[in-house]
Amino acid sequence: MEKTLKTTRNRWLARLAAVAVLATAAAGMTACSSSTPAVDPNAKSTINWWSWNPDATTAQPWIAAFEKEHPNITVNQRFIQIADYPNAVRLAATTDSGPDVFGLQVGAMAQQFAPLTTDLAPLAAQNIGSDWQTQLNATDQLNVKGKQVGLPWMITGGGLVWYNKTILDKAGTKPPTTLAEWKDTCTKVEAIGVKCFVQGAKDSWVNLDVYQSIVNEIAPGEFYKAVNGQADFTEASFVQAFDAWKSLYTDGIIDPGALGTTEYPDANDAFNKGEAAMIALGTWNDDHMTTATLATAATTYGPQITSQVFAPIAFPDVVGGAKKTGRLFGGPDVGWAVSAKSKNQAAAFTFVQWLTSSQTAQTMMATSLQTPALKSVPVPDTGLTDPAVQQPALADQATQISNLIGARQISNADVATALGQALSAVASGQMSSSVAASSVETAIKAANQ
Template structure:
């Protein structure tokens, strides 16, 4: 997962109070030596949106078993609430000891509050410590010689996930082109099934969709545009925006898509079997784990065990082929204001240990550390075992990244996608607006 994503500060006073109080719990004048009160343990406060609440408990339990003198107090948030909490606490010198970030805009937002972990990493793993991690995960985080955070796991977008139980029921296969997608959608609609669902209220999932469309036409050109090498009005990028509009015009994108979120709205409906397909990435691999699926089904009250599988995002003019794009899904940092930096480092170091990364792999998330294979022993079907192997290959051959570097670009592109979807702007005018906004950034 899981997960990419837009931020707006929520001004409600009750929310502000809860975040500030939560922040105060981890920031005090107590030194690293004597923090831990009467128990003799040091308490590290960990804020996270990913891993989620249940998975976070598994990591904490395993860590505390091997580190009996350190207690980790975990606080889980929904993504938007999480970002708002950091916005309120970190500038005040409060907040957690350890917190997660995404590469790109989010990391830029909070980088000044993050410890440089390079010295710690070199001491722990030697001069060549960088080779321990997949380049796809580490390089997008590093800022020159500094490493503000360390990647926990790697993920990539560029897939649609489909409920194979539903498709097989009606003799269907996952679409490989947009035309096939349109035909599959019509068939499912005639059976009373929502063919596809997307929480297009959320900018991040719309970015994933647009990048997938752009990379299908000209792999990597969107990154050239962000680097200023080509214009955002390039015909291929305009074509990708036209194809985005086609998803709505052809009835592939469900009615009301712009009014619901990807998490939890669309994701829950997909897991309940109320929609046959959804745009997600490798972080959704846990849906192929019996244990994870049982937990999800119990939470949502689902009685059937569905077979969920990934497929390449359907191509425009030809059958699709994997064109994944990604990087570190979440990376963990130490708050510069933390009074427990030594204990916090022990926790982050453990999260990138073989022990923790194997727990991650057992949940079918792609480890940030090399040499840890995904554990397919807990998968539901043989088709999923095959999909897991393909997923690793697809990630290794990823064509680029998910995260943008400029918040102004995010805003402009988010507006363009919304305006084109609703018919307020043509693809040409929308991309012209993006280009104007981008040029303003460069001045």
């Protein structure tokens, strides 16, 4: 799961206060379904919004923009660190005093929280339109056994390596496309006293991202069949992917000490401070290509960050003769659910509808270079630090996001845990690739019994 609180990933939201006043107004709500009364325009409502993303500070532009358009609805936001979030929501959402609206990740979290949510499909059809599934990206990933447990807010993809062009230029090297090039790049970067690549391997989610990137080079799309029990995880392609994962350690791309390092904040901080040239992140890091975000980040990472150029590349071919590189996997980074226990469901859905399908909110999302859930809202490519490098990357992402090879999240928590443990064991030399693949297959079979 996303997957850990991606603190700096949320920083792009700080820009939204200025953007909100420029976004067009959202369409008003029509009558709700019979099970959810329409909002009385003369009545005041208060809803409780719980999230790990945005945090307590960066949520304010969203709340201010919403309340400006819905002056009779007050939003109280509670931020909870992602490590504590699932348990906090699981307990509170069973009571009458819990959240009215709360965030979901696709995969295991959506599966586990499904009984606590209101089915949003009828409300979406009546208020967004009968074609709501066509209007919004990847709604299927928030559908659990026919129940629409949430609506998507923004769409992100994994499968990228981010590099600091300023550092690579200083080292006299270029972004790698193969394992051999990656090793050569690391030699040159380390020669100028900078760490080449930083991986927060203590966090299983980023290890799963890297593994998916690798296996998609060998057998594109097979990973998603296998984790759902439609292919055997002991097949050669999955074992080979474990071998390639291990080679990143043995070839010196990933430091063995990475197993004690978190992706957020440890690895991400090192990258932003200019202490490392590369890191495995996804499209959620796109805001780091803008001058506005880097100016904001200077308060945390120092003024040096404002002179850096960050850009993404496809995960390099680390298997030799990859069938395909650069395929993104992902979907809704955050989805918004309405609690089945909420006593303010009409106001709660008004807020969810606004976040996910209004021009105001989705334009705010796009201006931060995040892909909006609402397909009709384009992502601009202005305000970049190096347009010649970054505009092509954004154009490629737009194509990839509309054709994701699979979901980032594994729907079964036990399978995700088994794969995370297997990757750590292979990296540390405690498990062979074939045994690792077998351990994951055992978890998949148990999940599908």
